[in-house]
Amino acid sequence: MNKLAGHTKTPTLRSGVKGRILDIIFASGTKTCAILVFVIIVAIMVSLFIGAWPALKKFGPSFIVSTEWNPVTEEFGALIAIYGTVVTSIIAMIIGVPVSFGIAIFITELCPAWLKQPIATAIELLAAIPSIIYGMWGLFVFAPFFADHIEPWISDTLGNLPVIGPLFSGPPLGIGVLTAGIILGIMVIPFMASVFRDLFEVVPPVLKESAYGIGATTWEVIKKIVFPYTKIGVVGAIMLGLGRALGETMAVTFVIGNADRLEKSLLMPGNTISSSLANQFTEAVGEIYTSSLIALGLILFFLTFLVLALAKYLLVRLTLKEGIRT
Amino acid sequence: MSRLLKNMDAGLYRKRRIVNLTVLSASILTTLFGLFWLVWLLTTLFLHGFKYLDLSVFTQPTPPPGETGGLANAIVGSILITLMGVAVGAPVGVLAGTFLSEYAIRSRIAPVIRFVNDVLLSAPSIILGVFIYEIVVVPTGHFSGWAGSLALALIALPIIVRTTEDMLKLVPNTVREAACALGAPRWKVTVAIVYRAARAGIFTGILLAVARISGETAPLLFTALNNQFWSTSLNEPVANLPVVIFQFAMSPYEDWQNLAWAGALLITISVLALNIIVRTFLRSGK
Numbered sequence: 001m002n003k004l005a006g007h008t009k010t011p012t013l014r015s016g017v018k019g020r021i022l023d024i025i026f027a028s029g030t031k032t033c034a035i036l037v038f039v040i041i042v043a044i045m046v047s048l049f050i051g052a053w054p055a056l057k058k059f060g061p062s063f064i065v066s067t068e069w070n071p072v073t074e075e076f077g078a079l080i081a082i083y084g085t086v087v088t089s090i091i092a093m094i095i096g097v098p099v100s101f102g103i104a105i106f107i108t109e110l111c112p113a114w115l116k117q118p119i120a121t122a123i124e125l126l127a128a129i130p131s132i133i134y135g136m137w138g139l140f141v142f143a144p145f146f147a148d149h150i151e152p153w154i155s156d157t158l159g160n161l162p163v164i165g166p167l168f169s170g171p172p173l174g175i176g177v178l179t180a181g182i183i184l185g186i187m188v189i190p191f192m193a194s195v196f197r198d199l200f201e202v203v204p205p206v207l208k209e210s211a212y213g214i215g216a217t218t219w220e221v222i223k224k225i226v227f228p229y230t231k232i233g234v235v236g237a238i239m240l241g242l243g244r245a246l247g248e249t250m251a252v253t254f255v256i257g258n259a260d261r262l263e264k265s266l267l268m269p270g271n272t273i274s275s276s277l278a279n280q281f282t283e284a285v286g287e288i289y290t291s292s293l294i295a296l297g298l299i300l301f302f303l304t305f306l307v308l309a310l311a312k313y314l315l316v317r318l319t320l321k322e323g324i325r326t
Numbered sequence: 327m328s329r330l331l332k333n334m335d336a337g338l339y340r341k342r343r344i345v346n347l348t349v350l351s352a353s354i355l356t357t358l359f360g361l362f363w364l365v366w367l368l369t370t371l372f373l374h375g376f377k378y379l380d381l382s383v384f385t386q387p388t389p390p391p392g393e394t395g396g397l398a399n400a401i402v403g404s405i406l407i408t409l410m411g412v413a414v415g416a417p418v419g420v421l422a423g424t425f426l427s428e429y430a431i432r433s434r435i436a437p438v439i440r441f442v443n444d445v446l447l448s449a450p451s452i453i454l455g456v457f458i459y460e461i462v463v464v465p466t467g468h469f470s471g472w473a474g475s476l477a478l479a480l481i482a483l484p485i486i487v488r489t490t491e492d493m494l495k496l497v498p499n500t501v502r503e504a505a506c507a508l509g510a511p512r513w514k515v516t517v518a519i520v521y522r523a524a525r526a527g528i529f530t531g532i533l534l535a536v537a538r539i540s541g542e543t544a545p546l547l548f549t550a551l552n553n554q555f556w557s558t559s560l561n562e563p564v565a566n567l568p569v570v571i572f573q574f575a576m577s578p579y580e581d582w583q584n585l586a587w588a589g590a591l592l593i594t595i596s597v598l599a600l601n602i603i604v605r606t607f608l609r610s611g612k
Contacts, residue, residue: 131541
């Protein structure tokens with residue numbers, strides 16, 4: 001035994017030392033790369049802040065609530081763009097969430113088995129189509145259709161209602177905040193639907209079968225079994241969709257009209273943070289103009305960051321609650 | 327028995343059936359509603375795209391308004407920028423994913439890295455463009471293909487980190503233990519055993535990242551910009567499909583808009599093809 005150990009000692013020692021050195025190199029290499037991800041995020045925040053500083057210094061906190069956006073007099077405020085970003089995203093969610101839910105329910109509970117995989121695959125493939133395609137389609141196909149057929153009807157009916165009337169009145173331009181919101185909604189449908197579907201598939205069949213077994217209808221199974229089982233993920237998926245909608249650039253830039261005015265009506269052109277950046281950044285002259293645009297970017301970054309953090313926080317809280325209840 | 331039947335109230339039963347039917351038909355209607363837009367979108371894209379897609383699109387560079395031309399320089403530029411972006415993003419992403427899966431089991435920084443990676447994943451791509459503009463374009467004084475590649479690398483990175491970590495975690499621990507028991511050093515276990523077991527998954531993640539960045543437009547607007555002429559040097563502005571599509575579609579010239587449709591179709595087809603390849607690849611790997 002001793003002899004055997006002695007025999008193999010020298011070669012293993014040498015390869016052992018070499019292995020250990022390579023081990024350290026490899027381990028620290030992977031760690032460096034992981035830390036690089038962290039460094040990149042910090043660098044993004046710092047560089048955005050430095051870039052935005054001249055504008056923040058000049059306009060102060062009122063930058064966020066000012067509706068001025070005038071490159072000639074160099075007076076800038078973020079409210080128009082923030083308003084556009086938030087409103088288009090809300091419209092997108094109002095359209096996207098129920099439709100994606102419907103699609104996910106259809107695929108998981110109603111669809112005949114032979115149709116299941118094709119529809120699911122088609123929806124996942126649609127989620128991969130670049131957003132510029134949605135924007136282009138919106139500009140050339142949807143906006144003219146919307147202006148000719150839907151907007152006159154909207155302003156004739158919804159536009160005459162009290163309270164919400166002003167939101168839906170105005171000339172049928174085709175291009176505007178509402179159109180941008182709808183295009184965004186269409187764009188997030190495949191993404192959210194495929195996430196919802198993945199979630200609903202996770203529900204153990206035994207749970208559903210036992211509910212069906214005591215006579216529950218399909219809807220009751222969905223409401224009492226599928227929703228409670230997946231609600232954590234559903235909240236997360238909605239937040240992820242919202243994050244996408246908030247930061248989306250190309251689908252919006254084509255159809256929002258790029259107007260730096262705050263309009264009451266959703267039918268009028270507007271601007272979002274990302275479309276302002278896309279349209280104006282390379283043309284911006286002067287330090288304050290560029291800096292104000294970067295300040296908009298900083299606000300957008302924090303908005304999406306907040307949404308993500310909120311999603312994570314909600315998930316943690318929901319999981320904790322689950323733990324207490326069971 | 328008759329009391330039981332009375333409790334199972336026929337009215338309640340009917341109500342439940344009606345509610346059920348209503349909800350289920352609503353679900354079918356929303357599915358049709360959602361699919362309707364998407365089918366409409368794809369139909370117009372294919373109809374318009376194929377109408378203007380001919381050989382000259384692949385052989386001639388982008389034209390000035392009113393003249394004939396193609397998208398050749400933009401296609402080449404796009405491929406170049408995308409490949410460089412992946413070449414930068416993939417190694418870093420795979421190594422970072424390796425750290426999260428293999429080395430960070432009790433590490434305190436791993437949750438932080440994971441969270442930060444999610445932040446990067448959900449960061450609007452246009453912000454990444456602004457960031458690269460600030461740190462590359464401003465110091466060097468000009469737009470360049472490299473800046474575009476770096477911006478795309480930042481988009482690819484978090485996708486690759488995530489898929490790599492997930493895929494490595496699927497490798498059973500017994501495989502690692504077996505290799506360790508034979509005396510293999512840790513790095514060799516990872517590179518020769520774990521990577522080999524998970525390579526289909528890692529490759530899938532990289533392909534997905536390629537599919538994702540090949541259609542990205544926003545971050546290229548302030549980095550690679552555009553170039554009317556042939557340029558394969560990444561040190562100057564490089565023509566690329568997404569930005570050309572954006573500029574041509576927004577232009578008032580009809581022949582430019584037609585080229586934009588052809589370009590949009592090309593991008594969509596390549597993205598869909600990549601995704602389909604990934605799918606068949608994963609299926610055959612199983």
